[in-house]
Amino acid sequence: MRLKSNSLNMPNTQQLKDLTIQVRRDILRMVHKVNSGHPGGSLGCAEFFVALYNEIMDRNEGFNMDGIEEDLFFLSNGHISPVYYSVLARSGYFPVKELNTFRLINSRLQGHPTTHEGLPGIRIASGSLGQGMSVAIGAAQAKKLNNDSHLIYSLHGDGELQEGQNWEAIMYASAKKVDNLIATVDLNGKQIDGATDDVLAMGNIKAKFEAFDWTVVEIKEGNDIDAILKGMAEAKSKTGQGKPVCVLLETMMGNGVDFMMHTHAWHGKAPNDEQLASALSQNPETLGDY
Amino acid sequence: MKTYTYTEKKDTRSGFGAGLAELGRTNPNVVALCADLVGSLKMDTFIEENPERFFQVGIAEANMMGIAAGLTIGGKIPFTGTFANFSTGRVYDQIRQSIAYSGKNVKICASHAGLTLGEDGATHQILEDIGLMKMLPGMVVINPCDYNQTKAATLAIAEHNGPVYLRFGRPSVPIFTSVDQKFEIGKAVKMTEGNDVTIVATGHLVWEALEASKALFEEGISAEVINIHTIKPLDEEAILNSVAKTRCIVTAEEHNYLGGLGESVSRVLALNNPTPQEFVATNDTFGESGTPAQLMEKYGLNSTAIIKKAKTVIGRK
Numbered sequence: 001m002r003l004k005s006n007s008l009n010m011p012n013t014q015q016l017k018d019l020t021i022q023v024r025r026d027i028l029r030m031v032h033k034v035n036s037g038h039p040g041g042s043l044g045c046a047e048f049f050v051a052l053y054n055e056i057m058d059r060n061e062g063f064n065m066d067g068i069e070e071d072l073f074f075l076s077n078g079h080i081s082p083v084y085y086s087v088l089a090r091s092g093y094f095p096v097k098e099l100n101t102f103r104l105i106n107s108r109l110q111g112h113p114t115t116h117e118g119l120p121g122i123r124i125a126s127g128s129l130g131q132g133m134s135v136a137i138g139a140a141q142a143k144k145l146n147n148d149s150h151l152i153y154s155l156h157g158d159g160e161l162q163e164g165q166n167w168e169a170i171m172y173a174s175a176k177k178v179d180n181l182i183a184t185v186d187l188n189g190k191q192i193d194g195a196t197d198d199v200l201a202m203g204n205i206k207a208k209f210e211a212f213d214w215t216v217v218e219i220k221e222g223n224d225i226d227a228i229l230k231g232m233a234e235a236k237s238k239t240g241q242g243k244p245v246c247v248l249l250e251t252m253m254g255n256g257v258d259f260m261m262h263t264h265a266w267h268g269k270a271p272n273d274e275q276l277a278s279a280l281s282q283n284p285e286t287l288g289d290y
Numbered sequence: 291m292k293t294y295t296y297t298e299k300k301d302t303r304s305g306f307g308a309g310l311a312e313l314g315r316t317n318p319n320v321v322a323l324c325a326d327l328v329g330s331l332k333m334d335t336f337i338e339e340n341p342e343r344f345f346q347v348g349i350a351e352a353n354m355m356g357i358a359a360g361l362t363i364g365g366k367i368p369f370t371g372t373f374a375n376f377s378t379g380r381v382y383d384q385i386r387q388s389i390a391y392s393g394k395n396v397k398i399c400a401s402h403a404g405l406t407l408g409e410d411g412a413t414h415q416i417l418e419d420i421g422l423m424k425m426l427p428g429m430v431v432i433n434p435c436d437y438n439q440t441k442a443a444t445l446a447i448a449e450h451n452g453p454v455y456l457r458f459g460r461p462s463v464p465i466f467t468s469v470d471q472k473f474e475i476g477k478a479v480k481m482t483e484g485n486d487v488t489i490v491a492t493g494h495l496v497w498e499a500l501e502a503s504k505a506l507f508e509e510g511i512s513a514e515v516i517n518i519h520t521i522k523p524l525d526e527e528a529i530l531n532s533v534a535k536t537r538c539i540v541t542a543e544e545h546n547y548l549g550g551l552g553e554s555v556s557r558v559l560a561l562n563n564p565t566p567q568e569f570v571a572t573n574d575t576f577g578e579s580g581t582p583a584q585l586m587e588k589y590g591l592n593s594t595a596i597i598k599k600a601k602t603v604i605g606r607k
Contacts, residue, residue, distance in 0.1 A: 066365050074360075115392050123363050125392045128383050134353045135388055138360020138368075141345065145321070146364055165384070168353035176345075 018286040020050045024256045026086035031270040034103040040266035042083035044251040049087040051228045063120035071150045076132020077157035078112040093121035096290045130163025140181040154183045159191030173244040174213035184247040190264035209246045222251035296464035303401040305437035307332025309444025314340045324371045325351045331371035351376045355384035362394045374403035375416035390426040403457045404544035406582040415577035421549020423455040424522045431522040433457040435496035437465045442473035461582045476520045478528035484514035487600045488532040488539040492518045495542035502596035526558045538566045538603040547571035566606040568599035
């Protein structure tokens with residue numbers, strides 16, 4: 001069974017919006033329970049993950065590490081594991097109730113994603129930053145060797161671009177015409193120590209990717225499902241043309257929870273009981289809590 | 291006493307190149323990557339015969355390790371090639387997270403290991419790589435002794451599912467193992483039978499150990515030489531069986547004594563049969579420029595050093 005929705009049909013974005021709210025609740029409840037984890041970036045990318053797994057990617061049922069004849073996704077900024085786990089579970093990779101084990105001893109849901117515990121849906125460990133683009137490129141080149149026309153998607157933090165390995169990979173991908181790769185950068189402008197512009201200003205990221213001969217697609221409303229679907233469809237249309245494709249996804253860290261927005265404070269901090277109650281009240285249950 | 295002779299010398303890296311070329315013809319899933327050292331790694335034949343299965347990544351080893359990890363997803367068996375220093379220390383975290391912890395089937399093939407790289411000096415002569423790699427959970431560490439064994443090891447690791455570190459070198463060294471040998475990962479090879487001292491050696495030091503055993507025999511000392519081509523997993527049984535007879539051991543490697551083969555052997559002995567041991571290894575130092583022979587002499591990594599340590603350890607019984 002193919003798990004792809006037909007992009008010629010109008011996607012039911014209301015369902016995706018409902019799912020996004022449920023994913024937010026999952027994220028908040030997961031990090032609250034263990035008083036650790038990274039809610040800010042997770043909330044900022046909730047719409048992206050929901051759209052990716054439900055509309056954008058062409059996925060096979062079940063999980064096979066080699067991912068032959070399906071689109072694959074690699075998360076490079078592994079600390080936003082809460083959103084990844086929530087969407088994987090709600091896409092059928094493992095039981096939703098297992099979200100209850102996030103960061104606990106003996107869990108498959110480690111603080112940062114790993115293949116080590118055999119969690120379906122995960123194809124590489126990430127957490128130590130800057131490594132995911134190289135891995136995604138390798139998987140993309142394996143697809144080409146296998147004459148598999150499916151695409152590789154990846155996600156990277158904007159602060160993560162400070163890691164030099166990214167620029168080795170960015171240089172390589174265009175030089176070797178890895179045009180079956182759509183690498184998305186979560187442009188939320190924040191990292192642990194503050195605004196990316198204050199910590200280590202990266203200047204014009206779009207110009208940098210273009211200077212490295214990538215095709216760049218901008219999604220200015222990165223927390224709007226419709227904008228994401230439109231932008232990702234455009235990105236997909238630009239694959240197969242001899243250049244890797246970069247999507248610059250402008251998101252709001254902590255999106256959907258008023259006191260977590262417009263600050264970097266919730267990068268790696270969990271809400272307390274009162275804060276959780278407030279955050280959940282802003283996101284009423286839609287599809288049922290785990 | 292069994293003695294070994296040779297008619298030809300070749301570099302172990304050429305054994306790797308020959309093995310890789312053969313894999314190119316026999317295993318369609320094998321792919322190769324190199325970070326601007328194709329000639330040094332002897333990868334030319336594979337590349338010529340399988341251009342679509344070769345990835346030149348340029349001088350970007352971190353990216354190479356990540357790409358190799360990604361290529362396994364889709365069923366490829368990537369062999370990365372660069373110098374030992376750039377295969378390990380430079381890219382330790384990439385190997386640790388994207389390959390070892392992720393359990394990826396990548397073969398990290400490392401040439402110019404140790405002092406015998408020679409004149410380029412300490413920046414390129416890594417003496418810590420065995421330690422770095424053996425500490426990674428799940429990583430297999432192999433250091434073959436001559437051209438034939440390196441070729442056989444290259445073929446064998448393609449059949450092993452999981453990450454492997456294959457270490458070899460630059461200089462021409464005697465070919466003394468058989469051309470048709472079967473290479474078993476983790477299985478030591480007893481080269482000579484002896485009763486007075488066990489000499490466990492790896493890589494270039496195996497030939498030196500055999501030379502030492504000849505000289506010791508002339509002096510009435512019978513040495514049992516074991517070729518430990520696989521440092522991890524270590525053939526504990528072979529070591530314990532030998533020291534049960536000889537009651538003393540010398541370990542010999544082109545590596546720092548810290549983190550090397552010798553320390554792995556010490557652990558086995560401490561747990562099972564505490565035995566006097568002497569180390570032929572570098573003594574917590576960097577290397578320097580010089581010819582391979584000069585460096586091995588200066589840093590105490592030749593047959594002369596092995597003979598001396600053998601006599602010392604026999605005296606400690």
